[in-house]
Amino acid sequence: MRKIDKSLMLATRYKKWLDTLNEKNEKHTIYNSSNGKYYYDIVANLIWVQAGLCAYSERLLQEHSRFDPGNWTNGGFPRFQFSGQLDHYDATLKEQYGWSWDNFFVIDADINVKLKRTNIPTGLLKPDMPHYNPRVYLEYERTHHVFVPNRDLEFPVQEQVRKDISCLGINFQPIIDIRKYYLEPLFFDVEYQVRSRTQVQNHLYQFFTAFDLVADRL
Amino acid sequence: MKVRSITIPELHHFKDLHLDLTYPAGHPKAGKALDKVCIIGQSGTGKTTLLKLISAISYNGYSYSEIGSMDQICQVSLDFEFEDFIVSKFIDFDDESDPEKKIVSSYWNDFYRNGEEIEFESIESKWEAYLDAIKPTSIFFPADLDYKLEVEHDSLLDLQELKNIDFSSYSAANTWTIILNEIQKYQEEEIKIRQEISHIAEKATDIKAIQKAVKKLEKWRHETPSPVQGIADKCLDPLLKNFGLRVKTKLDFQGKDDIGFLKIEDFSGNEVPNGLLSTGTKQVMLSALPLYLLQPSKCQILYDEPERSLYPDLQRTIIDYYQSLTTDCQFFFSTHSPIIASSFEPWEIVELKFDKNWNIYRDLYYEGENHVENYFVDPRYLDYDLILKKIFDLADTSTDMRTEAIVELTMLKNQIDTLKEKGQLKTPKAKEIVTRYKVLAQKLAWKTE
Secondary structure: OOOOOOOOOOOHHHHHHHHHHHHOOOOOOOOOHHHOOOHHHHHHHHHHHOOOEOOOOOOEOOOOHHHOHHHOEOOEOOOOOOOOEEEEOOHHHOOOOOOOHHHEEEEOHHHOOOHHHHOOOOOOOOOOOOOOOHHHHEEEEOOOOEEEEOOOOOHHHHHHHHHHHHHHOOOOHHHHHHHHHHHHHHHHHHHOOOOOHHHHHHHOOOOHHHHHHHHOOO | OEEEEEEEEEEOOEEEEEEEOEOOEOOOOOOOEOOEEEEEEOOOOOHHHHHHHHHHHHOOHHHHHHOOOHHHHOOOEEEEEEOOEEEEEEEEEOOOOOOOOOOEEEEEEEEEEOOEEOOHHHOHHHHHHHHHHOOOOEEEEOOOOOOOOOOOHHHOOOHHHOOEEEOOOOOHHHHHHHHHHHHHHHHHHHHHHHHHHHHHHHHOOOHHHHHHHHHHHHHHHHHOOOHHHHHHHHHHHHHHHHHOEEEOOOOOOOOHHHOOOOOEEEOOOOEEOHHHOOHHHHHHHHHHHHHHHHOOEOOEEEEEOOOOOOOHHHHHHHHHHHHHOOEOOEEEEEOOOHHHHOOOOHHHEEEEEEOOOOOEEEOOOEOOOOEHHHEOOOHHHOOHHHHHHHOOOOOOOOOHHHHHHHHHHHHHHHHHHHHHHOOOOOOHHHHHHHHHHHHHHHHOOOOOO
């Protein structure tokens, strides 16, 4: 999970509407997925700031160049084909604050796991939080290609991170297989000097954190 | 005669489908028809239809109506090879016969020898001699094989007289007719020798004469094994032993009508009534026995879902086993079993899939030229987990719980290592973590690496 900077607001129509609601301290209109007026504005904005990656798994979802700030009109973006999902980081906020920008991420449809509906993540692994740094919280276990809590954390914090890993679905089976299939040939190249780490990094387009965490040890 | 390719312009979900069923370049049998083919695919992708098409167009034309209308089926063509000839064949109604009777005939499109097109007349006699020499030419085992083991002697079919054997139309237990006469002759011969012994024993005062007669019986038994003994040793016992069973080889009937079907017993010699045999046992008996008794050669053998009721250990061996009972036959298997699929080379697998318009296409396992070097999936190199993922396209084979346990286990191992470095392995906290680790590792069958 890379750190994500969501401060660049391109969906200004949506932002204006949201700010008005918040100023008046009004409840959000019911979250109704892609039928929402600003749904595609929000998704387009997130794809841009997430560089086309799933916010949690870092799988490449979509080429993000088309969402360049120069392609927006009056703070909006036209409807487009989209295979991922707009996720509420804390699903319990969905009912009352369903359109909250802070709670939104674009993620791979495959990792929107059932666990997330009932478990509330602690916030330790919320990728847009100022404290968040993947190297502090995560390790990558290459044998099974899973993220695990960083061993340097206090044991109780490790437990919290483990639960968040589960809750966010970053070790969901289909993603593990895709990640392994993508990364293993690259690890091999770096380990046996077929290509330098920099050469591989220059062509990397997904799973950056997992690559970095393993490449450090190669 | 082996099928080299199938071309289906339009039939149900099949549209412009061409299946190449030859070995790829780089293979020792490159360009020759496949010895065995494994058809896999989601339900509804036409696996059984394909088996029936092959059977109908090869030899069994009258059964076309189960598949579709003749308007569509007559467009389907099969390429065959026999000896060094390649022929293309389709079926249609005989245009010279009474339209009302709708007699199905075979038609031949092209003939090739060593790549050169030739006239049918030049090989007609050879072709007919070839077909005459083969009996049966095809054997079809449906998925819903009739498991009835009781045979009614009056209505038994003589399968050896049939060109096309279709066990969706009659019970595989009919195969029993093949051995019925042999068993009766064997029994009569034994009775005859026994009577001789009794006769000598009644008259003879010389014990040596009696011993000589008994030795004759032993010699005869040694030189003339019971027909059932052959079934036991060479066909069924190697499979039945998996169920703790064997063929009962002792014959204790009075007349032909008393022979019944094969009898099965446990290892203590207790006969197991047919009604108590498991479906797996019946599946094994009725799918293997016909091959052993009919001794097919250069024949097409089609099995729909051969894995039915079979435990994985048997599924793993059954394909090689069926092949071992035959000579130079071409096998077609339609299956949903990853274990069955693991018995095949990648070019022998025909994976059928729906495209976005719900038409069927074959998912190819190679890129570029059809060459063994260009295959990127090979079931022989994969464990069952990977076969499910790479061949059967199952995205998720491990459970989420297992993955989460792996994460937890890794975390606990890291914690134990940390405590070890600090010299704190004897603390209550360390003991608690170690216990938790071991309990979890046991649940994962210690498959943690």
